[in-house]
Amino acid sequence: MSSVRDKVFVLGLDGGSWNLLRPLMDKGYMPNLQEIYEKGVCANLQSTKPPYTGPAWVSSFTGVNPGKHGIFGFTTSRAESTRRSLISSRNIRAAKLWQYLDKGGKTSGFINVPVTYPVESLNGFMIAGFLAPQEANDITYPQDLYQNLIKELGTYIVNVKISGRIMDTENEALEFIDDIQFCIQKRFEALKILWHQYAPDFLMIVFNSLDKIQHKFWKFMDAEDPLYDSPMAKKLRPRLFEVYRQIDQIIEYIVKQLNNDTTLFIISDHGFGPLRKRVFINNWLKQQKLLSVKKHRAYLRKILSVTNLKNLPFSKFGIGVNLANPVDSMIDFPKTLFYSSDVYEQGIYFNAQAEKAQGGHIRYEDEMQKIEAKIKALTDPKNGDCFVDEVRRRETIYSGPYVNQAPDLLLKMKSYGYLLNKSMPTRGNNILREVTGPEGCHRSDGIFAAYGYNIDHQTDLEASIMDVTPTVLYTMDMSLPKDLDGQPLTHIFTSEFQHKTRLRFNQEDTSVQINAKNEIEYSKTEEREIRNRLKELGYLD
Numbered sequence: 001m002s003s004v005r006d007k008v009f010v011l012g013l014d015g016g017s018w019n020l021l022r023p024l025m026d027k028g029y030m031p032n033l034q035e036i037y038e039k040g041v042c043a044n045l046q047s048t049k050p051p052y053t054g055p056a057w058v059s060s061f062t063g064v065n066p067g068k069h070g071i072f073g074f075t076t077s078r079a080e081s082t083r084r085s086l087i088s089s090r091n092i093r094a095a096k097l098w099q100y101l102d103k104g105g106k107t108s109g110f111i112n113v114p115v116t117y118p119v120e121s122l123n124g125f126m127i128a129g130f131l132a133p134q135e136a137n138d139i140t141y142p143q144d145l146y147q148n149l150i151k152e153l154g155t156y157i158v159n160v161k162i163s164g165r166i167m168d169t170e171n172e173a174l175e176f177i178d179d180i181q182f183c184i185q186k187r188f189e190a191l192k193i194l195w196h197q198y199a200p201d202f203l204m205i206v207f208n209s210l211d212k213i214q215h216k217f218w219k220f221m222d223a224e225d226p227l228y229d230s231p232m233a234k235k236l237r238p239r240l241f242e243v244y245r246q247i248d249q250i251i252e253y254i255v256k257q258l259n260n261d262t263t264l265f266i267i268s269d270h271g272f273g274p275l276r277k278r279v280f281i282n283n284w285l286k287q288q289k290l291l292s293v294k295k296h297r298a299y300l301r302k303i304l305s306v307t308n309l310k311n312l313p314f315s316k317f318g319i320g321v322n323l324a325n326p327v328d329s330m331i332d333f334p335k336t337l338f339y340s341s342d343v344y345e346q347g348i349y350f351n352a353q354a355e356k357a358q359g360g361h362i363r364y365e366d367e368m369q370k371i372e373a374k375i376k377a378l379t380d381p382k383n384g385d386c387f388v389d390e391v392r393r394r395e396t397i398y399s400g401p402y403v404n405q406a407p408d409l410l411l412k413m414k415s416y417g418y419l420l421n422k423s424m425p426t427r428g429n430n431i432l433r434e435v436t437g438p439e440g441c442h443r444s445d446g447i448f449a450a451y452g453y454n455i456d457h458q459t460d461l462e463a464s465i466m467d468v469t470p471t472v473l474y475t476m477d478m479s480l481p482k483d484l485d486g487q488p489l490t491h492i493f494t495s496e497f498q499h500k501t502r503l504r505f506n507q508e509d510t511s512v513q514i515n516a517k518n519e520i521e522y523s524k525t526e527e528r529e530i531r532n533r534l535k536e537l538g539y540l541d
């Protein structure tokens with residue numbers, strides 16, 4: 001009996017959110033998730049701050065906060081260089097779950113977990129997830145796994161094409177939902193093949209389709225939204241809900257395979273909700289004379305001098321890839337004290353360059369206090385309500401050696417329904433703009449569920465995305481590194497299991513040195529493809 005190896009299966013649902021899943025369970029679309037909800041453990045899983053896919057999934061498989069793993073978004077830090085490169089697995093500065101499992105003599109498999117490209121060797125297999133270029137043929141370990149999968153499945157899709165698709169018409173939208181379902185089906189088939197073939201001690205798979213349809217169609221599925229009753233919503237909703245039924249059928253399959261030695265965790269990287277208004281904070285900074293824009297003519301000359309005509313389609317300004325971000329190129333940095341971060345950072349940077357340009361006379365602390373007070377007083381002229389819930393210094397949110405790569409100030413906009421955008425529109429109300437389409441955006445409450453022979457039924461639980469790695473290590477009876485930020489959720493287990501499995505820490509720490517030369521350079525085509533995808537999801541302006 002004592003020779004039983006405790007195994008773990010982690011099902012990741014990108015963007016999975018109880019506020020949508022609960023009503024779907026009630027409507028009968030997700031009976032298998034319902035069963036877990038009633039018999040196992042279910043809770044909210046707090047995402048990273050702000051709640052974004054890249055940092056959150058990396059926190060799930062490292063067990064540490066972004067200040068320790070160094071991933072704050074989809075690109076490298078603005079604090080390091082104005083040329084922000086797309087991040088890859090090589091930018092992660094903390095040990096990863098598969099490395100712990102390898103060391104502990106466990107076999108593992110990872111399917112489509114975000115930020116795992118380029119894949120690393122491990123005692124098992126890996127298929128890279130979100131941010132892997134679609135056309136690359138090096139997305140698997142072992143490398144021939146990809147070709148073998150294609151042989152069996154005909155095709156394999158890491159990311160459903162989203163950029164360049166207009167989904168204003170019913171047909172376009174239905175075609176997109178078809179593609180989403182096809183992608184899920186292929187991934188499910190791959191799961192069945194690989195689970196059977198490798199039978200690893202640990203297996204993790206991420207489905208990112210819910211995130212995509214929620215970004216595009218949240219308000220068609222949210223009964224509290226006025227758009228819920230629109231003609232388009234009525235036509236699309238049954239088809240959208242079928243995607244959730246499809247996910248539930250995968251849950252059914254997984255549960256059936258769990259013997260009395262495997263624990264199932266279902267997690268998401270963040271929750272979801274409606275997108276109400278966009279906040280163009282750079283325009284507000286301009287009004288406050290904290291940000292200065294280049295004179296139009298000089299700006300145009302600059303663009304013309306660097307534009308490579310072949311690269312024109314890359315951005316709406318017609319600027320080639322040589323300019324990392326068109327908004328940054330509009331800002332007159334020596335005359336700018338504060339400027340907006342990208343969407344996925346939801347913050348404001350202090351500009352050390354301006355301080356230098358003015359002879360180091362600017363007092364950081366004074367300026368920070370002034371801007372914090374001003375931001376807290378911002379109100380929506382439509383209803384007079386404050387639209388910033390929280391203004392926090394980066395040091396109060398993150399800890400670790402990479403804290404200074406984050407924006408100096410982090411803003412939580414009103415109930416996460418207001419979203420800070422970096423762009424600087426000049427027409428209409430140029431600080432706040434209502435979102436009238438069906439879009440949704442992220443929330444901090446993701447989902448956590450646990451189910452298995454060793455799990456007690458509980459509903460009262462607080463959990464964080466950083467708890468996933470320590471909880472997995474504990475479940476598999478492995479010792480934990482001493483400086484993880486997450487906690488092992490030992491109290492979700494039956495008392496017999498807790499008695500049998502002792503919580504142990506070792507003397508290792510989570511940090512790893514990365515070689516700067518190791519950082520991947522995506523090809524220009526790959527970078528363009530990935531950036532376009534990020535733009536379509538609203539992550540890049």
Ligand SMILES: [Zn+2]
Pocket residue numbers: 014015052053211269270
């Ligand atoms: Zn996500």
